[in-house]
Amino acid sequence: MTSAHLYTFDRSEDLMTRARKVIPSGVYGHMSPTLLTVGSYPMFLARGEGCRIWDVDGNEYIDFMCSYGPIVLGHRHPKVEQAVNAQRAQVDCQNLPSEKWVELAELLVSITPAADWVVFAKNGSDVTSWALAVARAHTGRDKVTMTSGAYHGTHPWCAPLPTGIPAAERALVATFQYNDLEGLKRVIAENKGQVAAIIINAFRHDVFPYQEMPTLDFLKGARALCDQEGIVLVLDDVRAGFRLNLGGSWEPYGVRPDLRCCSKAIANGYPLAAGMGREELRGAAQSVFFTGTYWGAAVPMAAAIATINTLREEGGIEQMRAMGQRFRDGLEQQARSLGIGINQTGPPAIPFLVFDGDPGFERSCLFCGEAARRGVFLHPRHNWFLMAAHTERDIDQTLAATEEAFKVVKAKYGG
Amino acid sequence: MTSAHLYTFDRSEDLMTRARKVIPSGVYGHMSPTLLTVGSYPMFLARGEGCRIWDVDGNEYIDFMCSYGPIVLGHRHPKVEQAVNAQRAQVDCQNLPSEKWVELAELLVSITPAADWVVFAKNGSDVTSWALAVARAHTGRDKVTMTSGAYHGTHPWCAPLPTGIPAAERALVATFQYNDLEGLKRVIAENKGQVAAIIINAFRHDVFPYQEMPTLDFLKGARALCDQEGIVLVLDDVRAGFRLNLGGSWEPYGVRPDLRCCSKAIANGYPLAAGMGREELRGAAQSVFFTGTYWGAAVPMAAAIATINTLREEGGIEQMRAMGQRFRDGLEQQARSLGIGINQTGPPAIPFLVFDGDPGFERSCLFCGEAARRGVFLHPRHNWFLMAAHTERDIDQTLAATEEAFKVVKAKYGG
DSSP: OOOOOOOOOHHHHHHHHHHHHHSTTSSOGGGOGGGSOTTTSOSOEEEEEBTEEEETTOOEEEESSGGGTTOSSOBTOHHHHHHHHHHHTTOSSOSSOOHHHHHHHHHHHHHOTTOSEEEEESSHHHHHHHHHHHHHHHHOOOEEEEETTOOOOSSTTTOSOOTTOOGGGTTTEEEEOTTOHHHHHHHHHHTTTTEEEEEEESSBOOSSSOOBOOOHHHHHHHHHHHHHHTOEEEEEOTTTTTTSOTTOTTGGGTOOOSEEEEOGGGGTTSOOEEEEEOGGGHHHHHHSOOOOTTTTOHHHHHHHHHHHHHHHHTTHHHHHHHHHHHHHHHHHHHHHHHTOOEEEESOTTSOEEEETTOTTOHHHHHHHHHHHTTTEEOOSSSOOOOOTTOOHHHHHHHHHHHHHHHHHHHHHHOO | OOOOOOOOOHHHHHHHHHHHHHSTTSSOGGGOGGGSOTTTSOSOEEEEEBTEEEETTOOEEEESSTTTTTOSSOBTOHHHHHHHHHHHTTOSSOSSOOHHHHHHHHHHHHHOTTOSEEEEESSHHHHHHHHHHHHHHHHOOOEEEEETTOOOOSSTTTOSOOTTOOGGGTTTEEEEOTTOHHHHHHHHHHTTTTEEEEEEESSBOOSSSOOBOOOHHHHHHHHHHHHHHTOEEEEEOTTTTTTSOTTOTTGGGTOOOSEEEEOGGGGTTSOOEEEEEOGGGHHHHHHSOOOOTTTTOHHHHHHHHHHHHHHHHTTHHHHHHHHHHHHHHHHHHHHHHHTOOEEEESOTTSOEEEETTOTTOHHHHHHHHHHHTTTEEOOSSSOOOOOTTOOHHHHHHHHHHHHHHHHHHHHHHOO
């Protein structure tokens, strides 16, 4: 067994000591170091290039978190950076939008079969919450339904923790289980004529449990139910959009939402969110209040145009799928040959690995920590992401690290 | 009377025709061209440098909207752009924060007497809504109070239009009038023991009516009431912060909030919001869910550090105050000599002009439209902003344009 690199995190630790004084918890939310394997991961990053990232102590990693989704082509991708440089020399955030406002909207409508129009914002949560307002304005109804445990953002109606959120602000949200069409029908029947929207993630990617692809029956059934009951079907494509399919993650199923919410991979790391909709909902979209200081900024829009065009021209979606499959196959073979039980779920471009009999994620933490100390940045509790910059060589280098990490798990926990 | 430039807006109009096909209303929210003087303003901008901006038809303007606040030093300010260039070469949006996360938090705490800690987000609305959650978590109470007509963002509890927002999501918000301490006391008494937070803008800058500075009695009374009743006092400093006072807009009054919400001018146009708080609220801040994909991005934080340091080193706050006063004095003199009744309100760095007897803003629209056609970008219905890049020469050139614009108003409406 080769040993792990002698990764040290002195500078990370110094920064965290300082951070804890001036920021609650030092680092909060999805970037909190307590979600990773304490002691085996850095806490601050310093540089990124292609699929490689470097922490503040100079340690290098192959990145499989992609900034939790946004980096879809690769860090500092030349075509995106070139578009950003050109746009920055002209205009970014101003009193009025730029040409890019129009160009990007035209591009998104042209590649999204379900969309006739687009709106822009900053956070994914801005557009998922906006979608509910549009649906409520359109239907004149107040209630909404989402799948139990799904992540749709930080707004009070959907934040994963209820602390500081009045019960009244969550009382209008009914839940059902992902892929449970009968359960969905039951919720709609129990709230007959009162439900404005059904909001569903592209696939089930809740933090912690196995991921789950939607069944065709579930999506078709939800679509039919919406048509029958006059409910707006919302696809939350924030995490999966532009990584599985440019035109919408349900396109391969032939099921079209009424509203589609996007962010993350849309602009390769530049801050942007987009809501898209069908013609019938344009009036409702015009009627709701929706604006933000930075929402017309041109640089993220120039980045989005370059990102989408590059993904198209260079077959980025196919590359992520192929490299994700190569990674999955390699992990499967390593675990099998060591007699370790694992379960890999989700699409190859947004994979996740869970160990059998590991409800507390101890094996995952050990495995990912050992991988991190060998230069591979995975996450023990959150799904991973491929980027188009991952090559066969990167995957093979990654697999060399995971082989050793599996052996450490085997040594401690057995098969 | 000198005539207006022969400004034409052909390219703006072409872009708007295209925009209307793929975006509801073409341009929505605060950038909607219907809020300006239709026919006299561009609808899309192409370039900015210092205090000058150019529209897509090549027309030049002295900018007094500052992108609705963010541009505080000047468009493409060299020190900010240099900091951004250096940061972009390293890291922006990644799996973990950068050093800038810590450096900016330390800087903000060092300049903000009321703050012991900081959190970061993207939109002003992210942090005003977060402040309510922190206050609710801290007090265990559900209700909040705000001043009637105030703008605090786009979240359902505060969006200026109720379309698409269930009444239940706004039922927990009670209102009172700005500067009406007795009214505030009444609301708190009527909701005895139930109010978690009082949220108040730095000064009254609601869209449309006159602006109003807070009275010392009002701020001191609100502070005392909060102390007495265990209520969290929230300063919404999103629009005014870093333009009136680096350490908080109420510092000159000697009144300190428990939480301070900032965005806009914090990073000279780069997207960033910050919430700050007192030590006693750190635990509550740690307990609420608060995160977003782009919130740890390093580039806007590098921009914020450069912006704040440059404002400090170059006396930007004083410059904006002095140039705002010069602008105000000039307008006052012009109106007086023409016998036109006007009312100028708000602080010099965030001024607003309203014509007497003009409830429909027809005179304002004519005045601002004539100014726009003479190369000065004001707004008929929304307060204006100074930036540190405005020089005496810019103000004097502006006043030459407003003199002509006043004469057109005089010719049409009389005194």
